[in-house]
Amino acid sequence: MLTFLRVLKFALQDFWRNFWLTLVTVSVLVLALFSVNILITLKAVSDNIIDSVHDKVDINIMLVSEATEVDVNNFKTFVSNTSEVDTVSFLSKEMVLEQFKQKNIGNPDIQSAISELEDNPFNDTLVVKAGDPSDYDLILQKIQASEYSSLVDNNDFSDPQKIISFVQSVSDKVEKFGIFIAVLFSLIAFLIVFNTIRVTIYTHKEEIGVMRLVGATNWFIRMPFILESVLYAFVALLINIGLIYLFINILTPYLGTFLANYDFDLTAYFSDRFLLIFGLEFVLAVVLTILSSAFAIRRYLKV
Amino acid sequence: MIKLRQLTKLYKPNTYALHSVNLHIKDKEFVSIIGQSGTGKTTLIRMLTAEEKPTNGELIVGGWDISRIHRRDIPILRRQIGVIYQDFKLLPQKTIFENIAFALQVCGTSRSKIMKVVPQVLRIVGLESKISRYPWQLSGGEQQRVGIARSLIHHPKILLADEPTGNLDSINTREIIALLKKINELGTTVMLVTHDKEVVNLLKKRVITLDHGKVVSDQKVGKYML
Numbered sequence: 001m002l003t004f005l006r007v008l009k010f011a012l013q014d015f016w017r018n019f020w021l022t023l024v025t026v027s028v029l030v031l032a033l034f035s036v037n038i039l040i041t042l043k044a045v046s047d048n049i050i051d052s053v054h055d056k057v058d059i060n061i062m063l064v065s066e067a068t069e070v071d072v073n074n075f076k077t078f079v080s081n082t083s084e085v086d087t088v089s090f091l092s093k094e095m096v097l098e099q100f101k102q103k104n105i106g107n108p109d110i111q112s113a114i115s116e117l118e119d120n121p122f123n124d125t126l127v128v129k130a131g132d133p134s135d136y137d138l139i140l141q142k143i144q145a146s147e148y149s150s151l152v153d154n155n156d157f158s159d160p161q162k163i164i165s166f167v168q169s170v171s172d173k174v175e176k177f178g179i180f181i182a183v184l185f186s187l188i189a190f191l192i193v194f195n196t197i198r199v200t201i202y203t204h205k206e207e208i209g210v211m212r213l214v215g216a217t218n219w220f221i222r223m224p225f226i227l228e229s230v231l232y233a234f235v236a237l238l239i240n241i242g243l244i245y246l247f248i249n250i251l252t253p254y255l256g257t258f259l260a261n262y263d264f265d266l267t268a269y270f271s272d273r274f275l276l277i278f279g280l281e282f283v284l285a286v287v288l289t290i291l292s293s294a295f296a297i298r299r300y301l302k303v
Numbered sequence: 304m305i306k307l308r309q310l311t312k313l314y315k316p317n318t319y320a321l322h323s324v325n326l327h328i329k330d331k332e333f334v335s336i337i338g339q340s341g342t343g344k345t346t347l348i349r350m351l352t353a354e355e356k357p358t359n360g361e362l363i364v365g366g367w368d369i370s371r372i373h374r375r376d377i378p379i380l381r382r383q384i385g386v387i388y389q390d391f392k393l394l395p396q397k398t399i400f401e402n403i404a405f406a407l408q409v410c411g412t413s414r415s416k417i418m419k420v421v422p423q424v425l426r427i428v429g430l431e432s433k434i435s436r437y438p439w440q441l442s443g444g445e446q447q448r449v450g451i452a453r454s455l456i457h458h459p460k461i462l463l464a465d466e467p468t469g470n471l472d473s474i475n476t477r478e479i480i481a482l483l484k485k486i487n488e489l490g491t492t493v494m495l496v497t498h499d500k501e502v503v504n505l506l507k508k509r510v511i512t513l514d515h516g517k518v519v520s521d522q523k524v525g526k527y528m529l
């Protein structure tokens with residue numbers, strides 16, 4: 001315990017004494033960690049967008065006005081028995097009109113156009129939600145092929161697959177680029193830590209010589225350098241945590257304007273996974289710094 | 304205390320720093336090792352401190368064959384052997400007290416023991432009044448005395464001195480040699496490597512002469528004869 005405290009003291013002294021070296025080393029580590037966190041943020045946001053698109057997508061199958069109640073019920077049963085379908089609900093034409101009014105409540109042109117109409121321009125409608133948005137095409141095909149195809153007037157089907165695959169492809173590209181950046185920064189961090197420890201060993205040549213001369217153990221001679229590198233990782237992690245929360249706070253309002261009805265709480269996302277994300281990052285950073293200082297020690301610290 | 308049996312050190316490709324040397328240095332003895340430059344004196348010291356490994360033969364210190372010493376055991380060996388050098392090896396940014404305390408700290412000695420041992424060894428070398436000075440505030444002889452004080456912190460059975468007076472004038476040299484003699488009289492085996500004719504003649508102790516890695520003379524009360 002006594003020796004551990006002493007080793008820690010030596011490591012801390014180096015940490016402050018070589019201020020500029022420490023600054024550079026910690027900065028590079030922060031960059032590496034921060035790029036990982038940007039990656040996590042982007043992934044979280046794009047997953048969330050995809051999820052919410054999934055949830056919002058449905059098809060409105062407008063029925064012909066001649067359809068009887070029995071027809072409609074049979075059709076509804078048929079659709080809900082189709083394996084790809086999650087839910088089916090029936091909307092009467094009055095309800096459809098009401099929804100349309102609600103949707104365009106802020107648009108006076110449409111409002112006045114509607115009020116001038118004598119008849120309800122809408123028909124009864126089935127609202128179909130699929131379990132998986134890529135199945136909408138298939139569902140429509142099945143309906144077309146069935147005996148009920150004559151009941152379908154038209155269907156209003158905004159192709160959700162397009163939005164989803166667009167978001168997906170953007171996020172895949174960003175993810176690849178992000179991984180590349182993270183790996184690049186990690187490599188740079190590895191080299192910088194290596195160099196820092198090398199320089200520190202060099203500036204402590206005399207002390208190391210005396211330590212050897214008087215019979216300090218290898219453990220004692222090497223440990224300060226290892227601890228020093230762990231310290232770099234730790235400080236970098238703390239700075240990185242502060243930075244990422246700052247980043248999220250700046251980012252969130254922009255996300256709100258880009259994406260209407262967007263209510264994804266990134267801060268909560270990170271806070272809920274705090275230990276997982278930052279614990280893992282700390283472990284990775286420590287492994288990186290220890291490995292690189294171990295290399296430097298092996299290479300430059302002959303015992 | 305120290306036994307060399309057929310001790311050989313070969314620096315590749317073909318420099319024999321030592322070549323089949325046999326020696327026996329008894330407990331509490333004071334021996335001087337002399338010889339021309341490059342005859343293996345420093346190499347012998349470095350093997351005794353396990354900085355170099357012998358190529359062949361045995362090197363026995365206090366009954367312990369250290370010619371194949373495990374790396375893990377090297378610190379144990381070094382804590383039983385004090386070493387001083389021509390260039391003192393003091394840390395310039397530390398005071399005398401800190402220099403010696405540092406040597407104890409890095410060996411895991413407790414604070415209270417450090418507070419006890421440091422003044423003790425400084426008293427032996429007569430520097431207790433200059434405890435808070437920095438090395439550059441001391442004369443060469445005083446600096447070497449600090450080096451000696453530091454080498455005594457573990458109460459070593461053996462003190463190795465590789466040209467400890469090489470950087471000193473004759474007055475300081477005499478002081479250091481007197482100090483080594485005193486330490487020897489207190490019960491420590493001393494091995495002194497020197498170039499200094501005056502030192503050897505003054506000592507009137509055993510002198511071993513090396514030449515090209517071999518012992519060419521071993522006199523009970525030696526004179527410098529090169």
Ligand SMILES: Nc1ncnc2c1ncn2[C@@H]1O[C@H](COP(=O)(O)OP(=O)(O)OP(=O)(O)O)[C@@H](O)[C@H]1O
Nearest residue numbers: 314318319320338339340341342343344345346347
């Ligand atoms: N690390 C090394 N690698 C190769 N050769 C070495 C090494 N160290 C010493 N030697 C050689 O071994 C021989 C003995 O060297 P050593 O340092 O023991 O001499 P020395 O007797 O101490 O000389 P000096 O009186 O000048 O200090 C020399 O020829 C030297 O060149």
Ligand SMILES: [Mg+2]
Nearest residue numbers: 344345346465
């Ligand atoms: Mg020499």
